[in-house]
Amino acid sequence: MNLSSETLAADIEAELPEAIARGREAARDGALADYIPELGNADAEVVGIAVATLDGRVFSAGEAAAPFTIQSVSKVFSLACVLRGGDDGLYPERVSVEPSGDEFHSITRLEEERGRPRNPIINAGAIAVTGRVAGSTPEQRIETLRGFLSDAYGEGAPDFPLDDAVYRSECRTGFRNRALANFMQHHGTVDDAGDAVDAYFRQCSLLVDARALARLGLFLANGGVHPCTGAELLSPFHNRVVVATMMTCGLYDEVGHFAISVGIPAKSGVSGGILAVLPGRMSIASYGPALGPKGNSLAGMTMLEYLSQRLRLSLFEPER
Numbered sequence: 001m002n003l004s005s006e007t008l009a010a011d012i013e014a015e016l017p018e019a020i021a022r023g024r025e026a027a028r029d030g031a032l033a034d035y036i037p038e039l040g041n042a043d044a045e046v047v048g049i050a051v052a053t054l055d056g057r058v059f060s061a062g063e064a065a066a067p068f069t070i071q072s073v074s075k076v077f078s079l080a081c082v083l084r085g086g087d088d089g090l091y092p093e094r095v096s097v098e099p100s101g102d103e104f105h106s107i108t109r110l111e112e113e114r115g116r117p118r119n120p121i122i123n124a125g126a127i128a129v130t131g132r133v134a135g136s137t138p139e140q141r142i143e144t145l146r147g148f149l150s151d152a153y154g155e156g157a158p159d160f161p162l163d164d165a166v167y168r169s170e171c172r173t174g175f176r177n178r179a180l181a182n183f184m185q186h187h188g189t190v191d192d193a194g195d196a197v198d199a200y201f202r203q204c205s206l207l208v209d210a211r212a213l214a215r216l217g218l219f220l221a222n223g224g225v226h227p228c229t230g231a232e233l234l235s236p237f238h239n240r241v242v243v244a245t246m247m248t249c250g251l252y253d254e255v256g257h258f259a260i261s262v263g264i265p266a267k268s269g270v271s272g273g274i275l276a277v278l279p280g281r282m283s284i285a286s287y288g289p290a291l292g293p294k295g296n297s298l299a300g301m302t303m304l305e306y307l308s309q310r311l312r313l314s315l316f317e318p319e320r
Helices: 008-027 037-039 072-082 107-110 123-130 137-153 164-171 177-185 193-204 210-216 234-250 252-261 298-311
Strands: 050-054 060-064 265-269 273-276 282-287
Touching: 008 050, 008 210, 008 298, 050 210, 050 234, 050 298, 060 072, 072 123, 072 137, 072 193, 072 265, 072 273, 107 234, 123 193, 123 273, 137 193, 137 210, 164 193, 164 252, 177 193, 210 273, 234 252, 234 265, 252 298, 273 298, 282 298
Parallel strands: none
Antiparallel strands: 050 060, 050 282, 265 273, 273 282
């Protein structure tokens, strides 16, 4: 399949309907993330996908405008926001960048490593990162993050509202995340556990859709620079930190399989969103709340694998 600039749009548009069809079929075998009770109310049959190219065009299919809470995909943006602010005391002093090999909310390895999270996009690492977003209260930290998201989106950015029902559901059930935060405060990784974990719950509860999420990922695909506005959101080095961490840690305990079958840096969330970033080419966002046994969207994994194979997107493809 020819991926020259002249045919890229046509190739994407031609493949999206089949990607959606395959995603819908895969979603039938999934289950909702009802351990956060409000997420258990999602429509398991909803499937959407959007592809944003570096010229600013967004192509979509299915329910790409269906809103969902960003959940763990937000970890990519809070990390970028903190690194953009020049917080060099975060990486690697407080948070490592190695795959954990454990569940995303595991406390075992955190205990073994004296409160230093294995990477910034498991829950412990993300809570540590969010606690360093600029602001003196959780509300102020989220406003800082919203400002970063607006810059990442560019002209016409949405408000990224908070889904209050999901936020309250997370607050009611987030005992393990509070335990992680308290353990890290004991070791000095987090300054204020209550503040950090509340900001984290708020961050995960921000609303996006697949089209907006795909556009949000464009700066990561373009070396840290928004391809439409020219704004530098991250230095080339810090952009590499974020994208490389997505590649090695972004799909929970399914990241190795994803590297082989898809071969694109990506980050998933338990609401069913996945953001994939192909450096120098595009960003892809998918949504499908029905999850597989590893906590990743079955529809999203299926659609991304299909597009990667049809469009030869994998970073490991010899002739991309």
